[in-house]
Amino acid sequence: MSGSSSRRPQKKKVLTGRKILVTAGPTREEIDPVRYITNHSSGKMGYALAEAARELGAETTLISGPVNLTPPAGVNFIAVETTAELHRAVKQEFKKTDCLIMAAAPSDFTPLAKAKEKIKKDKNNIRLTLTDTPDILKDINRLKKKNQLLVGFALETENALSNARKKLKEKNLDMIVMNNIRDKGAGFEHDTNKVTLLRPGKKPVAWPLMSKKEISFKLLEILAGLF
Amino acid sequence: MSGSSSRRPQKKKVLTGRKILVTAGPTREEIDPVRYITNHSSGKMGYALAEAARELGAETTLISGPVNLTPPAGVNFIAVETTAELHRAVKQEFKKTDCLIMAAAPSDFTPLAKAKEKIKKDKNNIRLTLTDTPDILKDINRLKKKNQLLVGFALETENALSNARKKLKEKNLDMIVMNNIRDKGAGFEHDTNKVTLLRPGKKPVAWPLMSKKEISFKLLEILAGLF
Numbered sequence: 001m002s003g004s005s006s007r008r009p010q011k012k013k014v015l016t017g018r019k020i021l022v023t024a025g026p027t028r029e030e031i032d033p034v035r036y037i038t039n040h041s042s043g044k045m046g047y048a049l050a051e052a053a054r055e056l057g058a059e060t061t062l063i064s065g066p067v068n069l070t071p072p073a074g075v076n077f078i079a080v081e082t083t084a085e086l087h088r089a090v091k092q093e094f095k096k097t098d099c100l101i102m103a104a105a106p107s108d109f110t111p112l113a114k115a116k117e118k119i120k121k122d123k124n125n126i127r128l129t130l131t132d133t134p135d136i137l138k139d140i141n142r143l144k145k146k147n148q149l150l151v152g153f154a155l156e157t158e159n160a161l162s163n164a165r166k167k168l169k170e171k172n173l174d175m176i177v178m179n180n181i182r183d184k185g186a187g188f189e190h191d192t193n194k195v196t197l198l199r200p201g202k203k204p205v206a207w208p209l210m211s212k213k214e215i216s217f218k219l220l221e222i223l224a225g226l227f
Numbered sequence: 228m229s230g231s232s233s234r235r236p237q238k239k240k241v242l243t244g245r246k247i248l249v250t251a252g253p254t255r256e257e258i259d260p261v262r263y264i265t266n267h268s269s270g271k272m273g274y275a276l277a278e279a280a281r282e283l284g285a286e287t288t289l290i291s292g293p294v295n296l297t298p299p300a301g302v303n304f305i306a307v308e309t310t311a312e313l314h315r316a317v318k319q320e321f322k323k324t325d326c327l328i329m330a331a332a333p334s335d336f337t338p339l340a341k342a343k344e345k346i347k348k349d350k351n352n353i354r355l356t357l358t359d360t361p362d363i364l365k366d367i368n369r370l371k372k373k374n375q376l377l378v379g380f381a382l383e384t385e386n387a388l389s390n391a392r393k394k395l396k397e398k399n400l401d402m403i404v405m406n407n408i409r410d411k412g413a414g415f416e417h418d419t420n421k422v423t424l425l426r427p428g429k430k431p432v433a434w435p436l437m438s439k440k441e442i443s444f445k446l447l448e449i450l451a452g453l454f
Contacts, residue, residue, distance in 0.1 A: 033384050033408060035266045035334070037258070068295045107262070108348040118384045121335040121359065128355040132348065157260050157345045181260060 011217060013057030014224035020053040021097040022046050023090060023104035025065035027083045031128065032115035039105050040181075040188040043067030045153070045212050046103035050075050052216035056224070061097070063089045065104060083107050083133035094140055099149040099223055102137055103177075109133060137171045144172070149226055151219075154178040155187065161196070161204060168198050174226060175199050177219065185209050197222075238444060240284030241451040247280040248324040249273050250317060250331035252292035254310045258355065259342035266332050267408075267415040270294030272380070272439050273330035277302050279443035283451070288324070290316045292331060310334050310360035321367055326376040326450055329364055330404075336360060364398045371399070376453055378446075381405040382414065388423070388431060395425050401453060402426050404446065412436050424449075 024046020028036045043064055050062040051072035061076040063086060071077040078093070080086045083106040094100055109130035119126060137152055144150060152173045154164040157180070164178040176198040181187035186194035186209065193215055196206045207215065251273020255263045270291055277289040278299035288303040290313060298304040305320070307313045310333040321327055336357035346353060364379055371377060379400045381391040384407070391405040403425040408414035413421035413436065420442055423433045434442065 031264070034332070034382065035264060035336075037262060037264055039262045105261070109262075109346075109353060112352070118382070119336075121362075125339070125359075126336060126357050128357055130353050130355055132352075135348075155261065155345070 011056055014221055015053060016057030018058045018099065018224070018227065019061070019097045020050075020058040020220075021061045021063070021090070021093050021100045022050040022053065023063045023086060023100075023102050023106075024050070025067040025104055027065045027086055027104070027106045027133075028081050029083065029107045029110040029133070030114050031111050032117065032119050034118045037107055037109065037111070037130075038066075039107060041065070041067075041105035042189045043069050044189070044191060045193060045215075046101075047072060048212035049101055049103055049216045049219070052213060052220055056217070056220055058220075061093055063093065063104070065106070083110065083136075087134045087136050087139070090136055090140060091143070094143055094148075097148070098227065099151065100140065101151040101219075103153050105153075105155065106136065107133055137173070141172050147227070149174045149223060151175045151177065151223065156180060157182060164196075164198055164204075168200065173200075175219075175223070178204075183209075238283055241448055242280060243284030245285045245326065245451070245454065246288070246324045247277075247285040247447075248288045248290070248317070248320050248327045249277040249280065250290045250313060250327075250329050250333075251277070252294040252331055254292045254313055254331070254333045254360075255308050256310065256334045256337035256360070257341050258338050259344065259346050261345045264334055264336065264338070264357075266334060268292070268294075268332035269416045270296050271416070271418060272420060272442075273328075274299060275439035276328055276330055276443045276446070279440060279447055283444070283447050285447075288320055290320065290331070292333070310337065310363075314361045314363050314366070317363055317367060318370070321370055321375075324375065325454065326378065327367065328378040328446075330380050332380075332382065333363065334360055364400070368399050374454070376401045376450060378402045378404065378450065383407060384409060391423075391425050391431075395427060400427075402446075402450070405431075410436075 025043035026039045026041040028038045030036045047069050053060040054074045063078045112129040112131045150173045156163050168176045178196045183194045185192045194209045252270035253266045253268040255265045257263045274296050280287040281301050290305045339356040339358045377400045395403045405423045410421045412419045421436045425431050
């Protein structure tokens with residue numbers, strides 16, 4: 001046992017025997033061989049969730065887009081780059097899991113056509129048509145069995161609560177973790193987050209600013225009670 | 228003196244008394260508060276150049292876009308995010324330098340309009356109009372004094388040599404370092420690179436695959452002879 005785990009109060013292994021699938025990080029969508037579209041997701045929330053799930057006793061799989069984090073020890077790790085790859089990996093792994101937590105921030109858009117060669121600078125005012133990427137949660141819903149839990153994240157910059165409520169209902173989720181990048185100390189890159197929990201038929205619960213690891217333990221302990 | 232530097236043969240400090248300005252990494256251009264356009268530049272070539280310049284005795288400044296590298300010790304460091312910020316920083320620093328090496332891969336395009344709020348997924352097939360970012364080397368040329376050296380990098384995926392020759396001439400550079408991401412072990416993310424050197428009135432010289440640090444020393448030793 002390591003020094004740090006012996007000093008930290010041992011968490012009750014409430015997820016022993018459970019399989020948890022977590023997605024994390026952004027995806028990248030190529031414009032040409034050099035350039036791509038991505039987003040500010042750091043992967044920290046998803047990695048904290050995967051680490052916490054494993055510490056709570058779950059057999060944990062982490063599917064991650066390109067980030068600068070080391071996969072937590074003891075976690076099955078699958079690296080992806082694009083939203084299409086993430087989609088395929090989630091579909092593959094979902095059958096084997098008890099709970100999918102979509103903490104990833106897959107790119108919602110991808111260039112309609114990828115240029116095979118680097119686009120030259122002299123073609124100024126180029127127009128890029130972006131098309132929707134597959135809606136992973138919507139698609140996974142069709143495969144969802146009664147005993148499987150689906151958790152989504154919602155990142156909004158306006159009408160946050162009403163958008164999150166809509167997503168919870170439309171995607172038939174068991175929980176939405178909503179955050180707002182405009183909140184201080186919350187969202188991308190930070191080690192802390194400020195989230196609001198939404199569950200069907202329940203009032204939203206706003207949590208104070210906490211470390212992403214603390215949030216992970218609290219979320220997973222609630223999920224353990226939903227199985 | 229550290230163990231590694233005492234084992235390594237000491238380089239002759241051919242740049243003592245010189246000021247070298249190096250740019251490195253990609254830039255990021257915001258689409259909305261969440262998404263951005265960037266490129267695969269890792270910053271490794273520029274960081275290796277800055278480190279080598281300092282080791283050869285130069286007073287070195289490194290201007291870098293967002294990368295996952297630690298700035299070399301003993302180097303003045305300026306962090307930037309967008310091409311416009313890089314442009315401003317280079318203009319500011321260029322006056323004080325003897326040689327500018329543009330190893331950065333600034334985004335050549337930026338969204339014409341930045342959305343203030345996160346673009347919703349239901350607006351599918353969104354059209355993004357990209358406009359040219361400032362041409363830093365072209366602009367710097369106007370400020371260039373006779374005793375200052377300008378070095379550019381060229382990354383091409385097709386017609387590499389003719390495009391690089393054109394850039395050398397049009398931008399009035401003292402040297403172009405050309406590489407091709409299609410070459411094995413060369414370009415982005417790699418610790419090695421395979422470059423071809425172009426200088427006005429000289430035949431291009433293709434170097435074999437080398438570490439980015441070795442390439443840096445060789446380039447800087449050539450530059451030292453050009454002052």
